[in-house]
Amino acid sequence: MSHLTPQEISTIFINTPLEENYNFLQEDLVKLANAFISAAEKKITTKERKACIDVARAVNTLVADKIAEVRR
Numbered sequence: 001m002s003h004l005t006p007q008e009i010s011t012i013f014i015n016t017p018l019e020e021n022y023n024f025l026q027e028d029l030v031k032l033a034n035a036f037i038s039a040a041e042k043k044i045t046t047k048e049r050k051a052c053i054d055v056a057r058a059v060n061t062l063v064a065d066k067i068a069e070v071r072r
Helices: 006-015 026-059 061-071
Strands: none
């Protein structure tokens, strides 16, 4: 499953200033985008969960501890 549509991926690629001129097939751009997203997804999820726990901790330490316990 892709988080971006092929059209969104193509638009991002076209609007990104690169050092060289590249000509990728749309299918290859989708594969590259999905590979980057997949590699970053775990880090993004971990940061998001930590931020949620930090917010919960500011309100209620017991709730934050339980969220952290469930998220492991």
